[in-house]
Amino acid sequence: MNIIEGSFQAKGKKFAIVVSRFNHFIVDSLLEGAVDALKRHGSVNDDDITVVRVPGAYELPLAAKKLAKKGDFDAIIAIGAVIRGGTPHFDFVGECNKGLAQVCLESEIPVSFGVITTDSIEQAIERVGTKAGNKGAEAALGALEMVNVLSQI
Numbered sequence: 001m002n003i004i005e006g007s008f009q010a011k012g013k014k015f016a017i018v019v020s021r022f023n024h025f026i027v028d029s030l031l032e033g034a035v036d037a038l039k040r041h042g043s044v045n046d047d048d049i050t051v052v053r054v055p056g057a058y059e060l061p062l063a064a065k066k067l068a069k070k071g072d073f074d075a076i077i078a079i080g081a082v083i084r085g086g087t088p089h090f091d092f093v094g095e096c097n098k099g100l101a102q103v104c105l106e107s108e109i110p111v112s113f114g115v116i117t118t119d120s121i122e123q124a125i126e127r128v129g130t131k132a133g134n135k136g137a138e139a140a141l142g143a144l145e146m147v148n149v150l151s152q153i
């Protein structure tokens, strides 16, 4: 039986992190977790990490598409925090995953999903490094593994 699975090792590989500024007090911790994971687990050089900031989660897919089209990156990590408010706006902004998945499939470049969608600030805080881990780091680990897996297919 042949099994293809990836390690996290990615020295020399290039990563773009597209990060939304909305809820920056949360997103900053997601970004920190993602960069830490790339460096500590992937041995990725600082110069091989590019951070692109956009206003909000709604803008993540367009920035990811432009980055994928440049062809300079082995993977893209999308980081954001969509926190439910008092209107259905959450339901629309949170759908940025559909655009990100489309970029991933069309470009055949891994676009990992580090956008948290929570009903409360407390839930968001739990997902940036307290009770529920750091979702930015998780997204980075997913990108590291996919770069390796795709290189073996």
Ligand SMILES: Nc1c(NC[C@H](O)[C@H](O)[C@H](O)CO)[nH]c(=O)[nH]c1=O
Binding pocket: 020, 021, 022, 023, 055, 056, 057, 058, 059, 080, 081, 082, 083, 084, 089, 093
């Ligand atoms: N409410 C949140 C937003 N809203 C802003 C949109 O993402 C977008 O930037 C705006 O509609 C202009 O096009 N964005 C988040 O990332 N998180 C939110 O909770």
Ligand SMILES: CC(=O)[C@@H](O)COP(=O)(O)O
Binding pocket: 082, 083, 084, 085, 086, 087, 088, 089, 090, 091, 093
């Ligand atoms: C996720 C959102 O768009 C949200 O922050 C907007 O808040 P509101 O629904 O109260 O306008």
